[in-house]
Amino acid sequence: MFDDPGVLSLLMPWHWLWSEPLTEKVRWSICAREVCFKNELLRHFFVNGKTLPVERGKVGVHQPVVSIAAHTLAKGGWVHLFPEGRINYDGKLGPLRWGVGKLICEARQLNGGRDPALLPFYHSGMGEVLPITMDRLNVGKQVEVQVGELIKLDDLTCNCDSRDAAVQQETWKAITSRVQAALLELERRCPPNPDQSAVAPKRDPPPS
Template sequence: MFDDPGILSVLMPWHWLWLEPVVDKVRWSLCAKEVCFKNELLRHFFLNGNTLPVERGKAGVHQPIVSVAALALAAGKWVHVFPEGRINFDGKLGPLRWGAGKLVCEARRLSGGKDPIVLPFYHSGMGHVLPLSSRFFKAGHEVEVRIGEPVPISDVTCKCDSDDVAVQQEAWKAITERIRAELQRLEALSPPNPDQTATAPMRNPPPS
């Protein structure tokens, strides 16, 4: 849970802190409501850090908060998302959610037909710095970040403008698959993340 804002803060130019208005450059992000907004202290902390509450489950990609993120993206803001929508403890890239594609399509619609830039990046090594089995950071480890090229989407986003919901969903899926392909390429170039499934909490524990 430290990759954002931890890694992102290290990547950003330090001169932002004193030479330029930082508030215009802070990324927007989404975080599960039950994780980042479970009490008033966390709610204020994350809202002040441009983090929006997303509800997992039934609300899906149609929840209003996705439109709020799309508004920021359409305005040229940096919106950082974790397209897997969950933490995978095996250290490998998992399936991506179509919400990433919907966010792109909605931002295009809100901006009058201008596609946002989709820039993928992949990091490895956080499982050594802050293992799942530990509450404390481990010194002496490195985190590697690989930033890819903007994902080509202009030949697909035309489907975003369709009045047919099924066609729109095809666009969401196609955009998401392209993002996944580029993340897989970056994953193959990066040091492997540790498999922590043995120490991962059980999602559906048996009844006692």
């Protein structure tokens, strides 16, 4: 619960915070409605923090928030995604959601066939900074961030405009798989995250 905005705030130039209304350089993000928008106070906080609500388990990848984020990307904005769509307490990268691929395709279509820049990055150590068993930050710990190379997609996104729905879905899957491969490579370079699954709260299986 601290990686965004905590890690991003430390990585980005501080002057963006007061210049953002003019430059629009601060990221947009997406968060589950039941987590970040469960009351009016949180709603105001996250809306002003450029966070969009997603309804997990409703209509899958066809949620309006995906199209909103695609318009932001097409205009040159920065959208920061947690592509797993959940917290994995075992400390390992989990399966990604197809919405990643759909978002890329929609942004490409809105931007005249030009792919948005897709930059993967991965961090480890957050389980020590804010362990699941603590309700406050554990200061003095180190977080390592690995930033990858821009992901090449044009050999896949050329199928985004297909009129065949099955081809479109396969394209979304292929894009998502390539993103996952890039993140797994970054995960291999980082120190392992602690496995907190034994003390994690019980929950229902994640929606598809």
